[in-house]
Structures are given as C-alpha cells and as structure tokens.
Amino acid sequence: MTDAxxxxxxxxxxxxxxxxxxxxxxxxxxxxxPHSFPGGGRWRTEVPSCEGPExxxxxxxxxxxxxxxxxxxxxxxxxxxxxxxxxxxxVEATAARDIELCLFTGPRGxxxxxxxxxxxxxxxxxxxxxxxxxxxxxxxxxxxxELGVKCLLVADEGVLWTLHRARAAxxxxxxxxxxxxxxxxxxxxxxxxxHEQLGADSINVPSDLTLAHLTEIRRVSAAPMDMYIEAPxxxxxxxxxxxxxxxxxxxxxxxLKFGLAKAPGIYPYxxxxxxxxxxxxxxxxxxxxxxxxxxxxxxxxGGMAPLGSRLPGDLxxxxxxx
Numbered sequence: 001m002t003d004a005x006x007x008x009x010x011x012x013x014x015x016x017x018x019x020x021x022x023x024x025x026x027x028x029x030x031x032x033x034p035h036s037f038p039g040g041g042r043w044r045t046e047v048p049s050c051e052g053p054e055x056x057x058x059x060x061x062x063x064x065x066x067x068x069x070x071x072x073x074x075x076x077x078x079x080x081x082x083x084x085x086x087x088x089x090x091v092e093a094t095a096a097r098d099i100e101l102c103l104f105t106g107p108r109g110x111x112x113x114x115x116x117x118x119x120x121x122x123x124x125x126x127x128x129x130x131x132x133x134x135x136x137x138x139x140x141x142x143x144x145x146e147l148g149v150k151c152l153l154v155a156d157e158g159v160l161w162t163l164h165r166a167r168a169a170x171x172x173x174x175x176x177x178x179x180x181x182x183x184x185x186x187x188x189x190x191x192x193x194x195h196e197q198l199g200a201d202s203i204n205v206p207s208d209l210t211l212a213h214l215t216e217i218r219r220v221s222a223a224p225m226d227m228y229i230e231a232p233x234x235x236x237x238x239x240x241x242x243x244x245x246x247x248x249x250x251x252x253x254x255x256l257k258f259g260l261a262k263a264p265g266i267y268p269y270x271x272x273x274x275x276x277x278x279x280x281x282x283x284x285x286x287x288x289x290x291x292x293x294x295x296x297x298x299x300x301x302g303g304m305a306p307l308g309s310r311l312p313g314d315l316x317x318x319x320x321x322x
Contacts, residue, residue: 164199
C-alpha cells in the first residue's frame, strides 16, 4: 500500500481555508485502513437497485457514455421477481463486460403477513420469518446460481449461515459470494466480525456510521465493506460525496455504492414502475460520475481495484459442524 493510497493529496477546500487560518488538523495515519482487495486496489464500485434487463441495459449504456467503471450491479426486489429468461439475459449482459451481478434472495419480513413489521418498532425487519421463509431464500439461491448468478444478497443471519454451509457442501458453487444487505447491516466492530464469520464476503454498513466507526471496524476485520455514498430515503437519504476519499482511506476495501435520495421506492419492482426504474437507474450512474469526478479533483482517484475483480480474499469463518 503506497502513501498516496493512505492519505488523500488534497482535502476539500484545503488551500482556501488554510489561507484564511481555518485549516483542518492533519489526518492521523493511524486511522487509515491497512487492508485492500486481493489483486490490488482499495475500492470498487457498485450500481444498486437495477431491477431487470431493461434497467440493466440503461445502466450499461450510461456507464459507457459517462465512462463510469462498474465492478458490481445489484438488484433489490429478489430472484423470485425475475423469470429464468430475465435472469439469463442479465447474467449474459454482465458477464460480457466482466461485471459481477448480485441478486437478492427470497422472502423478507417486511413483505410477510406478520404484523410486527408494520409497528413503530418494525419487528424483525427484513429477516426471514420461519422455516418456509428460509427455504424460499435457499430455493432462490440454488435457482439463481444454476442460471449463472455468482453473487447473492441476504438480509438474515440464519440465511447467511445456511447459504455459507451450502456453499461449503457444494450445493452452491464454491466461488459464490454472499453480500449482506444494507437493511440489516452491522453497526459495530463486533457484529461486523460476526457477519464475516457467518460467511459474508461483502458487508453493507449503514451510511450514517461515522468515520471513527469505520476505523473501529477495520481494526477487527478485513472483509469488504459496502457503503452508499448517497443513500435512498428509506436508508436515511444521506449524501456523503465530499467524504468519499476519507471513506476509502478509513474503510478500504470498500464498495462505493451510488444510490439515489429523493426517489420513490421500487421494491418489489414490476412494469407499473418502469419509468421510475429506468430514470433512477440512469441517474445512479450519473451520481457515480459525480463521485469519481470529486475524487479526481482532489487527486484521490488512485487505488481503484482492477475491473473484473470480484473475490473478497481470505476471510475468517466459524467452523462448520460435521
């Protein structure tokens, strides 16, 4: 890891504020993450909420037009909301560009008949309620991987552990990666480390974590972290564009997720939401371009992982009982 990858060459407004006697304290090298992705690089990119082949085509076209490098494209409605033909089309389109495709698994509590998710406490949230919900997630995982999907999104710790065991047993391909949803993301170092041990290869953390929180996490785990640079409204609507360089410095290895605030929710997606889905897919790519431009203006755009890289490296796991 080079010095340039640890400390951004220029911080926002640095020269003008220093001239006015308002310069910020020097960055502490101890806050920097010592970790990177296997094969090199400290950050990758992700375009989320790409809900089908048509939205995917919009993302790929706009990414080419705006020269936005994309490592991963993810979908939020779930495997069950796509036909085999649609999944196959998405797999082929992303494979042709060496982009990882990630699809959400199975039933989730917020769509269940259980009333607790409609209360002020939101009950168990998106977690899988009961055996049958876990079974649905496993069914989705098997179906998706048989159609060529290599990354699965999960929102339940039990489902995560079950899919990790299925991967170890050869029920799922060994190179399948498991990604934890932002909707159940861990908020402290201990829980982040537990998700890694349960089989997570990529872990969403809430976008309201402080910079200090990221440093704390990196002291206990090297598992790739996912973070919305701009979060959807149901995740807080946070916009952290000017912190991107520092998020990388402290959080690497990290996926920069280009979400979109002030946009309607589209899960579970159907053609009745087509215009919104396509318009927001296009704008997410533009938001990515804005974030990358910020990094470039601050001289902090180095350290991107090679395009086409997707594996997380060696991670720590709980032992699987025989």
